[in-house]
Amino acid sequence: MNMSGRCAACKYLRRRCPSDCILSPYFPSNDPQRFTSVHRIYGASNVAKMLQELLPHLRVEAAETLCYEAQCRIQDPIYGCVGVISQLHQQIQDTECQLAKTRAEIALMMNSDGQEPPQAQVDQQI
């Protein structure tokens, strides 16, 4: 491959991009930021090693998630994407709390009516 057709990684590292470059399919030259993010967090050789250890058809997803985690770590150097996980746990807790509250409303209505919940009807409609 000639020097002008190098991938973002080889361009950044100022090296020739071989035709079998492990990084080339996942780090195109038109998105240099994508490579600099993973390089900053993992280092190019660790990224190459992690991709190399996977079967070729699994590498796209791995490169994608490595980029996501690297970008999270750059944005939040303390918590990285573990910060996202914490927020989602909080959101689950909030939604479960709303659900418990709504179920308590139904229970209250049952008590005041002596009525069964219209479960079967709802299941058909939703």
Added chain:
Amino acid sequence: MNMSGRCAACKYLRRRCPSDCILSPYFPSNDPQRFTSVHRIYGASNVAKMLQELLPHLRVEAAETLCYEAQCRIQDPIYGCVGVISQLHQQIQDTECQLAKTRAEIALMMNSDGQEPPQAQVDQQI
């Protein structure tokens, strides 16, 4: 510091552990696996660099989340902890779906009764 008091990182890298070792407080010698995980994914020098860029009191949390992400990536080399994020998104969707269903049950009961939901009473009780 003498050679026997080295942290897990310096022990692994077979080097002297200086008294101001950046990794030493977060990678004690009694938990060598903790260091080997982050070393495998990020490399010791990237971990040291990321910790160095933070104020000292923020480094404990950063080391903790880096260890967590590294362990996730070792367990799931394709998705890493992004796999956890996907599962949590699914859990939120499931809970929101249950909530919508439960609210629909209330709406049905309202329709059959011509009654207002006992919101105020529930809020007081929960």
